[in-house]
Amino acid sequence: MNNNMEKCxxxxxxxxxxxxxxxxxxxGIIKAALANEKxxxxxxxxxxxxxxxxxxxxxxxxxxxxxxEKLETLATTPAMFLGSCRYRLAPMEKDxxxxxxxxxxxxxxxxxxxxxxxxxxxxxxxxxxxxxxxxHNYDIKIMGxxxxxxxxxxxxxxxxxxxxxxxxxASSILEVAHDAYIYNVESVSIVEIMGRNVGWLTAAAAxxxxxxxxxxxxxxxxxxxxxxxxxIRDVKEMLTHRKHVIVAISEGLHDxxxxxxxxxxxxxxxxxxxxxxxxxxHLEMLVTERIGCKVRSIELNVLQRCAGHCxxxxxxxxxxxxxxxxxxxxxxxxxxxxVIIKRTSSTPYASEFELAxxxxxxxxxxxVPLEWINEEGNDILQPLVDYIAPLVEGEVATEYKNGLPVxxxxxxxxx
Amino acid sequence: MNNNMEKCxxxxxxxxxxxxxxxxxxxGIIKAALANEKxxxxxxxxxxxxxxxxxxxxxxxxxxxxxxEKLETLATTPAMFLGSCRYRLAPMEKDxxxxxxxxxxxxxxxxxxxxxxxxxxxxxxxxxxxxxxxxHNYDIKIMGxxxxxxxxxxxxxxxxxxxxxxxxxASSILEVAHDAYIYNVESVSIVEIMGRNVGWLTAAAAxxxxxxxxxxxxxxxxxxxxxxxxxIRDVKEMLTHRKHVIVAISEGLHDxxxxxxxxxxxxxxxxxxxxxxxxxxHLEMLVTERIGCKVRSIELNVLQRCAGHCxxxxxxxxxxxxxxxxxxxxxxxxxxxxVIIKRTSSTPYASEFELAxxxxxxxxxxxVPLEWINEEGNDILQPLVDYIAPLVEGEVATEYKNGLPVxxxxxxxxx
Numbered sequence: 157m158n159n160n161m162e163k164c165x166x167x168x169x170x171x172x173x174x175x176x177x178x179x180x181x182x183x184g185i186i187k188a189a190l191a192n193e194k195x196x197x198x199x200x201x202x203x204x205x206x207x208x209x210x211x212x213x214x215x216x217x218x219x220x221x222x223x224x225e226k227l228e229t230l231a232t233t234p235a236m237f238l239g240s241c242r243y244r245l246a247p248m249e250k251d252x253x254x255x256x257x258x259x260x261x262x263x264x265x266x267x268x269x270x271x272x273x274x275x276x277x278x279x280x281x282x283x284x285x286x287x288x289x290x291x292h293n294y295d296i297k298i299m300g301x302x303x304x305x306x307x308x309x310x311x312x313x314x315x316x317x318x319x320x321x322x323x324x325x326a327s328s329i330l331e332v333a334h335d336a337y338i339y340n341v342e343s344v345s346i347v348e349i350m351g352r353n354v355g356w357l358t359a360a361a362a363x364x365x366x367x368x369x370x371x372x373x374x375x376x377x378x379x380x381x382x383x384x385x386x387x388i389r390d391v392k393e394m395l396t397h398r399k400h401v402i403v404a405i406s407e408g409l410h411d412x413x414x415x416x417x418x419x420x421x422x423x424x425x426x427x428x429x430x431x432x433x434x435x436x437x438h439l440e441m442l443v444t445e446r447i448g449c450k451v452r453s454i455e456l457n458v459l460q461r462c463a464g465h466c467x468x469x470x471x472x473x474x475x476x477x478x479x480x481x482x483x484x485x486x487x488x489x490x491x492x493x494x495v496i497i498k499r500t501s502s503t504p505y506a507s508e509f510e511l512a513x514x515x516x517x518x519x520x521x522x523x524v525p526l527e528w529i530n531e532e533g534n535d536i537l538q539p540l541v542d543y544i545a546p547l548v549e550g551e552v553a554t555e556y557k558n559g560l561p562v563x564x565x566x567x568x569x570x571x
Numbered sequence: 572m573n574n575n576m577e578k579c580x581x582x583x584x585x586x587x588x589x590x591x592x593x594x595x596x597x598x599g600i601i602k603a604a605l606a607n608e609k610x611x612x613x614x615x616x617x618x619x620x621x622x623x624x625x626x627x628x629x630x631x632x633x634x635x636x637x638x639x640e641k642l643e644t645l646a647t648t649p650a651m652f653l654g655s656c657r658y659r660l661a662p663m664e665k666d667x668x669x670x671x672x673x674x675x676x677x678x679x680x681x682x683x684x685x686x687x688x689x690x691x692x693x694x695x696x697x698x699x700x701x702x703x704x705x706x707h708n709y710d711i712k713i714m715g716x717x718x719x720x721x722x723x724x725x726x727x728x729x730x731x732x733x734x735x736x737x738x739x740x741a742s743s744i745l746e747v748a749h750d751a752y753i754y755n756v757e758s759v760s761i762v763e764i765m766g767r768n769v770g771w772l773t774a775a776a777a778x779x780x781x782x783x784x785x786x787x788x789x790x791x792x793x794x795x796x797x798x799x800x801x802x803i804r805d806v807k808e809m810l811t812h813r814k815h816v817i818v819a820i821s822e823g824l825h826d827x828x829x830x831x832x833x834x835x836x837x838x839x840x841x842x843x844x845x846x847x848x849x850x851x852x853h854l855e856m857l858v859t860e861r862i863g864c865k866v867r868s869i870e871l872n873v874l875q876r877c878a879g880h881c882x883x884x885x886x887x888x889x890x891x892x893x894x895x896x897x898x899x900x901x902x903x904x905x906x907x908x909x910v911i912i913k914r915t916s917s918t919p920y921a922s923e924f925e926l927a928x929x930x931x932x933x934x935x936x937x938x939v940p941l942e943w944i945n946e947e948g949n950d951i952l953q954p955l956v957d958y959i960a961p962l963v964e965g966e967v968a969t970e971y972k973n974g975l976p977v978x979x980x981x982x983x984x985x986x
Contacts, residue, residue, distance in 0.1 A: 174750050235746075326975055331874065332873060334981060337981050337985055369981075459869070548975070559965065560742055560779065563745070569755075570815060
C-alpha cells in the first residue's frame, strides 16, 4: 500500500454471474486508473462486496502496473478475475452492520472511488452505498459498471457480455444445424438458452440464419406465454416443409399462468425429489410422445457465459472502453450513477457512453419489446436481429498454448 | 459427367456421426483426385452408401475444380458435407439386392475407386463390398478412411476428428472451471462427455489442467466399473482440499454388472416413460442428495463433435493429408484396406500413413488401456495425457462473416 496520502485509492469489485466480457471492463478500469494522476493504489475486492467486508483485498496496482500485455490477457479471460458474490445489503434503516464495515474499510484503505461491475443486484448495492454516503456526508464516488449476458438492465442500449454470449449462441446453433442436417431422417433439435425472464439471448439464435440455412426454424422467448399444444402444431407444420427442424427456446418458458414448463411436480427421481429437468428436456419428451420423430435437446448451459475463446471483439472492446469511461467519470466527481451505452447509429453501428442515475436502473428488468416478436410467438422480427447483429461482430485474438486458450490465472480465488 | 472413358471415375462418401475433421479428409480426397491423372470425374454420394443406392449423387469435380479456396473452407466445415447414413449391408450370402444396386451403379458411373470415410460401421461396409468385388472379379479399388471423435478404431494410432473434439472438450472444461471458481461456496460441476464404451474423449478433459487450475479433479472412464458410493467418497474427500470440484465423466458409465447409471427404470416422466436422463444429471441428483452442496451438471452434447470454430489444426491438417494418401493408395492399386496413422515420434510428435487390412479393423473397438487409468479409477495417468496432447495442437484460421464462422453451404442435403 502506497502511503502517499495526497492521492487517494480506488476499489473495484465484480458481482453476479460470469460473462466473457466482465474482465474486459476490469482491464479498462485498471488501465485507466493506473494512468490517472488522481488515483494512487487500485484495490480489488475478491468475491464482491461480501469479500470486501471479509477483507479479501488484492493490490491490483502491484499485479498489473507496467504489464500491458497482462491487462490484454485479463480483458479476454472469461468469468471473473475478482470472483463474485450473491449478496444483498439490507436497507440501511434496517441494519447498519455491513455499512459500518464497508465504510470503515473505505476509510482504512483511503478509498475515494468505488467501481462495482455487475448486474441488477450489484446496481442495488451501488444505490444503497451511494445513499448511505450521501446521508452521512461521506466523501466517496461510487459508480456502477454494467455487465450481464442477459441484457436485462434498463437505460443502457445493451449490456457488456451480451454480445459475446450472443456470438457463442448463434455460432453453436449454426454448428448444431450442420450436425443435424447430415441425417436423411426427420429430426427436431431443441436448443435451450439462458434467460429466465428475458429472451434477448434466445433471440440471438436468429443470427445463425444465413443464405443456405434457415435454422433456427422456431424461436420461443419468455416474453410471450408458451402454449405446448401450439408448439406441437408449429413443429408439425414446420416438418411438412423440411426434414430438420431446429428450435431455439428460452429456459424460462412458461404458460399463461406463469408456470414454468420445466418444473413439473409429477416428475420425481429415485429420492422422491422433483426432477429439475430443463424446458428443453421437457419439450424433447413431448415431441417424442406427440410426434415420434428423432429428437434431441441441447442445453448450452454455462458454456454460453464463459466461452472466452468465442468472444465478440465488439463486446470486449466496448467493455474495456466502458471501464475506462467509468474511471474518468468518478475522478471528475460523478457518483451514484451507472455508466451506460447509447447507440448513436445503427448502420454502421456506433455508440457513445453516458451516465444514468442508478435509481433509474436498480431492480428493473428490460424485457424484449413485444413488437419485436412475431404475432404467433414462434419467431422474432427483423428489428431485433438488426439490434443484436453489430454486437457479435469481430473475433478476439485469443492466445493459445499447447492447443488451449491462455487465460489469466485465478488461483487467488481458491487459495 | 465427363465421357472420357480412358480414365475412370472416383466415388467418395461419408458415414457415421459428425466430426469437425471428416470434411478435411473429403477435401484431401477431392484435392488429390483432381490432380490425379488416373481419375476423371469425382462423384460424391449424398447420405453414404444408402444415398448412393438411391442415386443421390453429386459431381464434386464440377463443384470444386479450380476453386482451392472452396476446398479450404470445406476442410474446416464441421459435420458432413456429403451427409451420413446409418446403414449396414446384409452379408452377401443372405441378400444380394444392395450389392446388385451398388455394383450396377459403379458400372453405370464407371467408378473404379471408392473411398468411404467413416467409423466402425463404414469399415464393415468397405469389407463387405471388397469381398463382393473379389468374389465376383469386379475391378474396383475400395479404401476406408477413418474418422470418429470416439477414437475407438483399431490399428490406427488415433482417428481423425478425435483431436478436434478433444480440443473442444479440454477448452470447455477450462472455461467451466473459470466459471465455477468465481463463487466462494462449495460446488461440484459434473461435465458429461461423449463415448458410450470408450473413454478417450473423457480422458481429454485432463488437458485442461495447467499451472493454476487442476480441474478436472476427478475423471471417470467407462473402461472401469463405476461405483456410486466410491464416487461420493471421492467427491467428499476432494471437497476437504478445495471448494470447487470439477468432475469429468463419460456418458457411458456403468456399474460392475454393465448397467448404465444413466438409465434407471424407476424414473418415469408424465407419460409414464423411462426418463432418459444422462449420467451427469443422475450424478447431479446424487450429489445433491448425499452431499448437499451446490451442484451442476453440464452435458457437452453434440457441440463437442461439430464445433468447427474450435478445431485442432493438427487434426485438420492430418485429416487432409490422410485423404490425399488414400487417393494415392487406390490409384496405385491398393484395395480392401483402411488408411491408418502411425505415430513415429512422440516428442516432437510425428506421424506417417500406412495401410491396414480392413478385416483387422471392422467391428473391433479400441478401448483405453487399463494401465493408463489410475488404480482408484478416478483419474488418468500421464502416458494418456502425453498420447492426446499433440493431437489438439494448433488453431484453424476459421473465416468469419458478420461475426459468425463461415462454413460451406450444405443445402444439397435437404433439397
